[in-house]
Amino acid sequence: MSSTKLSEIKSKIAELQKEADDIIRNDRLAIIKEIKDKIENFNITIEELQRKGKTAKSASTKSSSVIKYKKSETEYWVGRGPKPGWVKDVEKRGESIEQYRVTE
Secondary structure, eight states, X not given: OOHHHHHHHHHHHHHHHHHHHHHHHHHHHHHHHHHHXXXXXXXXXXXXXXXXXXXXXXXXXXXXXXXXXXXXXXXXXXXXXXXXXHHHHHHHTTOOGGGGBOOO
């Protein structure tokens, strides 16, 4: 095999590897965005992600967290995990989340 032919093959391999890396990078970004969206939509916490071998059912036997911030009966946050949409909206408007702190 001539060195010219070998050089061409190596060049094609490098091009294909770059193309494969680009595809992986783009797919990874889409997958990461999808995962982040699901984490936010379902209010999944880091603790839940790190839990090993425990199902959601066994996790639900744990006592519930105390609500720290409450806007309405259906809009509240315990102050841990990803911020729910209503908290982000409050902060986006430049307001303080502290006005929704539950004091009991």
